[in-house]
Amino acid sequence: MSVLKADHISIQFGGLRAVNNFSLEMNEKELFAIIGPNGAGKTTVFNMLTGLYQPTEGAVYVNEKLMANCKPYQFTEAGLARTFQNIRLFGQATVLDNVKMAQTFRTNYSYYNMLTRTGKYYEEEKRITERSMELLEMFDLQDKRNYFASNLPYGEQRKLEIVRALATDPKVILLDEPAAGMNPNEIEDVISLIRRVREELGKAILIIEHHMKMVMSIAEYIKVLDFGETISEGVPEVVQNDPKVIEAYLGVHVNDSRG
C-alpha cells in the first residue's frame, strides 16, 4: 500500500515557482531521501507533504487518502509525522510530556471525563504514560523523562523530536535534516536510530539531508532537487554519478576541457 504519494505537486509564491512538478511514491518500510543544494525547495516539499503549505498544483495522498486543503493535524491523523530543521520541541514541558502531547489525538476520553475524572480518564492516562515510557526506553531517554526538553543536549533534543513524532503512531515519518550540526559519532547514532525505526517499528522514512555519506549509506531511492526542479533521481549509485547532480552541488561541468 502506498503510504505517501505526491502527484505532480507544484507551489507558486506570487511570481516565484518554488517547487515545480514534484512526484513521489513511497510504500511501507521504504527509506527515501531528498537532497539538493540550499534553497532548492526541499523543506518546501516537506511543508506541502505535511499540510503547512497547500500546493498550487497537484495532490498529496497519505495512506491513499487524498489530502485536499487539509491542516497539518489532519495529515498526522492520516498517519504521517515529521520533524523540523530547527528543533521545535515543547521547551517548557518535560521530555515525558512532550511525548504525551503527541498522543492527544489518540486519547479516548471526553471533556466530561476530564472534568469529573470518571470513566476512561485514569485508564487512558495510564495507557499513554506507559506507551510514552516504552518509546523513551527504546531510545534510551527514559532516565531523563522529567527533564525539561530545552535542557537536553542538542543530540538528545533531536532524538526526542523523532521519538515525539513516532508517538503519533504514523505509517510514514519525515525527518528534516536529522543529522544537522552533528559530528561523525553522532551521525552514526542517527543512522542506527533511523534503521531501528524502520526495522523494529516498521515505519517508512523520508529524509532531507546534506550529509552525503549518510544519505548514500541508508537511502534506497534518492530524489535530487535544484531550484525547485527534480534534476535527478534513482538509487544512490546512479545519483552519485549523475553529472547534473555534481554540477548542481559543485557548479563545475564534469567534462570541462579546461579543468
Next chain:
Amino acid sequence: MVKIMKWLKRNSEVIIIPFIYVLIAGLQRTGILNNYIIQVIMLGGINIIMTESLNLVNGLTGQNSIGHAGFMAVGAYVSALFSKVIFNAGGLPPTSQTLVFLLATLMGGIAAAIFGYLIGTPTLRLKGDYLAIVTLGFGEVIRSIIRITPPVGAARGMTGIPKLANLFWVYLFVILAIYVCRNFMDSSYGRACMAIRDNEIAADTMGINTAKYKIIAFVTSAFLAGVAGSMYAHTLRYLHPDVFGYTKSTDFLVYLYAGGVGSISGSILGAFTLTALPEVLRFMKEWRLVIYGGLLVVIILFRPVGMFGGNEFAFLKLKTGGIKSVGFSDLFKRKGHKELSNKEGIQ
C-alpha cells in the same frame, strides 16, 4: 483504621478544604470577622475564580486575553436578570432560593461561554498583540451594548439584585473552579493547550487540532468568568457597566502576572493577596492602581515567574500548569537562560 489514615494523608485536601471554610465561617459567626471583612473575603474569592479563568487562556494556552472582564459582565448581568425576574414574580419558598441561585449562576456561565465561543472563533488566526487588542475591544463592545440596553438598567446600572450569594457559596465555587482548572491542566486537554502555547506549529504537526483546543480553553475560561460574574452580582447586588471596563480587566492581569502566570497556586495567591492588600494598607486605596502598574513592570523586569507561582499548595496536588513547578512564566526569561537545575520534581 490504618488504611483510612493513609488514605487521608494522601488525600489531605479532603480535610483541609472544609477545615478552612469552617474556620472562616466560625470567625464570622463569632463576630471576630465583621461583615465588611467577610465581603472582602468573598470578593477575593471571586477574583480568584476570575484569575483562574484568565490563567486557562493566558497562562495555559499562551493566548493574550486582556478584556476578560467582558465575560464576567455577561455572566453578572444574565444571572442577575434571571434571579431578579424570578424573584419579582414572587411567592417563592426559601428553599427554592438556592435552586434559583444555582440556576442563575448556571445561566450566567452558559451565556458567558457562548460569548467565549463567539470571541474565540474569529480570533483563532490572530497572534499576540492583535489578539490582545481584539479582546480588549470585545470588552468595550460588551460595555457599550450594556450601556444602551434599558431592560438591564443601561447607564444607570442594575439594582435590586436578590442577596443570594454568601460565604459558603462563594467558597464552594472557588473550590470548584480550582478543581476544574486542575483537572483541565492535568489532562490531555491541558497538555494540548500547553503544546499550543510552547510551539503552535509543532502542536499542529503533532496531531493537535489547535483551533478546537483554543476554543475549548476560551469557552471553559469564559464559563468560569460567567460564574464569577454571577457571584459578583449577587454579592454586591448592584451592577454598573463601567465597572466591567478595561480597568477591571487589568486588575485580573495584574493578579495573574504578578501572582504567577501558568500556575494555579500563583493565581490564587496573587488574586487573594492583591485583593486583601488594599484593605490592609489604607493608603493604598488612593495609590492602588499606581502600585499595581509599577508592580507589573517590576515583576516582569526582575521576577517574571511572579511573586508566587510554584508549589505553594503542594498538598493539594495542584498541577502547576507548566509542569513541574515552572510554567509559562519561564517563557518570560531571557532566551538562553537555562534552568539551573534539572528539576526532577514530584509528579
Next chain:
Amino acid sequence: MEKFIQLLVYGLQLGSIYALLAIGYTMVFGIIRMINMAHGDFLMMGAYAAFFIVSLIFRDQMIGPAVALLVILASAGVTGMIGVGVERVAYKPLRNRPKISSMIAAIGVSLFTQNFFRAIPFIGPNPRTFPKLMKDVLFFIGPIQFSLVRIVVIILSVIIMAILYVFVMKTTMGMEMRAVSCDKDASSLMGIDVDRTISTTFFIGAGLAAISGAFYANSYPVLTVTMGATLGNKAFIAAVIGGIGDIRGAMLGGFIMGIIEIMISSVYSELAYGISFVFLIIILLMKPEGLLGKPMVEKV
C-alpha cells in the same frame, strides 16, 4: 450638503489628530515590533504639559499663535524625553524576551502613569479645562461655516507629517531607523547605534503624541488622565487599518478613522467606540496587513 462638508472638516481634524498619534504607534512597532499600549498616555502627558506651561507662565493672558506654537513644541519636547525614559527603563531590558513580556510591561506603564497623575493632587483626578490657545475665527465659504483653528490644525498636522516623511526617507537618521526596522542585529553590525535610534524613534513618537494632545485639547478642552487611553486605542486601530509599520498607512488610517467616527457619531454617538473595534476585527480577519501593508510570512 453643507452639513456633510462641515462633518468632513471635523472628521479631517479629528483624523489628523489620530494620524499623528497613529504614526507614533506605527514607528515604535516598526522598530521594535511592539505595540506600546502606553502610547496614548503620551498624548495625555502632552496635553497636560501644555496646560501647565500655559497656566504657570502665562496665567490668564491670551497668547498669540506664535507663542502657542512654542508652547506646543515645548510640551512635545518634554513628553518626548519622558518617552525616551520609559523606553530605557521598561522596554529596553525586555528586547530579547518574548513579546508578551513587553505587552505586560506596557500595560503596567500605562496603568502606572494614568494613576500616578491622578493620585498627585497637583495634577489630580479632577478634569481640567484647557485654555484657548488662540482666538478662534469663524468664516464662511458660501453657506458653510468654517473654523479657522480647525483648518489650521489640519494644515499644521499635514505639514508635520510631510516633514516627518522627508526626515525618514531622506536623512541619515531616518535611514538608520528604517534599517533597524528591517533587521536590528544586522544594523548594529553595520555600525548603527541601535539604542540611540530606538530612543530617537520613541522621542519622535511621544512628541507627535503630545502635539496631537495639544491639538485635541484645543477643540475638546476637557483634560482627564484617561483621555489618552481611548484616543490611543482608536489611533492604534487606525494604524492597523492603514498597515502597521508603514507611516503613510498610519496617516491614511488616521484620517479614515477620524472621518468615519465623526460620521457615525452624528448618527449614534454611544456606539462609535464599539463600532471602531468591530472595524478592527473585520480588517484583521480580511486583510491583517492593513491597506498599505505587506503580509508577514512565518518561516517554517
